[in-house]
Amino acid sequence: MPTKIKKFCVIKGPHVHKDGQEHFEIRTHNRLIDILQPTSKTIESLTKLTVPSGVDISIKL
Incomplete structure (x- = not known):
């Protein structure tokens, strides 16, 4: 992605x-x-992931 x-x-x-x-x-x-x-464990670990300020994560199912 550019x-x-x-x-x-x-x-x-x-x-x-x-x-x-x-x-x-x-x-x-x-x-x-x-x-x-x-798996449900993968999705759960991604939603609980801590990231530094200024970094955004969006999850689409």
């Missing part, structure tokens, strides 16, 4: 000098895991 990249350009100074800009980007990485023939 990485989504959002780029932002912000003017550094308080005036209208367009030469002084800073560039920022946010990268969103997506992963997909297919589990063939999952």
Whole structure:
């Protein structure tokens, strides 16, 4: 799955000098895991899985 990249350009100074800009980007990485023939124990362990902040998991049955 492709990485989504959002780029932002912000003017550094308080005036209208367009030469002084800073560039920022946010990268969103997506992963997909297919589990063939999952058991109830597999689904239960995935729902109880602890992940760091900023990481989201969605489970579709």
